[in-house]
Amino acid sequence: MITFPLSLSANWQSTAQVTGLSNAEKEWLFEPHSLTAKLKSQSQRFAVKVLSEQKVDLSQSQQTLLSEQVSTVLNREVLLLCDEQPIVYAQSWLPVTSNNTNNQLHNMGERPLGDVIFQDPALRRTDIEIARFDDNHSLQSLVSELNLPNHSLLGRRSVFSLHNYQFLVCEVFLPGAYLYS
Numbered sequence: 001m002i003t004f005p006l007s008l009s010a011n012w013q014s015t016a017q018v019t020g021l022s023n024a025e026k027e028w029l030f031e032p033h034s035l036t037a038k039l040k041s042q043s044q045r046f047a048v049k050v051l052s053e054q055k056v057d058l059s060q061s062q063q064t065l066l067s068e069q070v071s072t073v074l075n076r077e078v079l080l081l082c083d084e085q086p087i088v089y090a091q092s093w094l095p096v097t098s099n100n101t102n103n104q105l106h107n108m109g110e111r112p113l114g115d116v117i118f119q120d121p122a123l124r125r126t127d128i129e130i131a132r133f134d135d136n137h138s139l140q141s142l143v144s145e146l147n148l149p150n151h152s153l154l155g156r157r158s159v160f161s162l163h164n165y166q167f168l169v170c171e172v173f174l175p176g177a178y179l180y181s
């Protein structure tokens with residue numbers, strides 16, 4: 001059984017820096033709106049499978065991705081399934097602070113974050129960054145655990161803000177995802 005949280009350390013690049021993407025890859029990686037909504041539009045049945053939700057303390061370098069005051073996050077790791085196929089592995093860092101214990105994002109269960117956060121007109125999203133995860137990346141352990149074919153993967157991450165609550169969402173497209181076809 002693989003250990004969570006899976007590392008997503010990679011060479012993260014801005015959308016302006018990344019090269020060699022197909023139009024389909026750009027369409028999916030640069031999608032500014034809800035990925036959940038986009039996946040639902042491409043499938044009959046959509047589901048979220050929660051792999052792990054655990055409180056973790058961020059390292060110094062990880063803390064720089066969110067506001068400096070954040071040291072502990074609820075690390076939510078899920079699979080997004082379309083028609084029973086795992087299409088996306090997502091890892092979200094949801095800061096844990098003294099005054100947000102009742103934050104609804106900490107109690108989502110099998111409901112997709114996107115169904116909640118994109119309902120709020122106050123949602124803001126920082127620029128999307130892109131990374132490639134080659135055959136040697138630790139993420140491949142999840143790929144083989146899921147009995148998916150070995151494939152160099154593409155992922156994206158961005159920081160969302162809801163009012164003054166910032167959180168990071170990373171999404172890695174698994175083999176079989178539409179953008180690879």
Ligand SMILES: C=C(O[C@@H]1C=C(C(=O)O)C=C[C@H]1O)C(=O)O
Pocket residue numbers: 033034035036037048076078080088090091092108111112113114115169170171
């Ligand atoms: C941020 C979104 O929510 C999606 C759902 C997630 C979850 O439930 O953990 C994580 C990443 C996203 O792919 C979205 O729909 O864009």
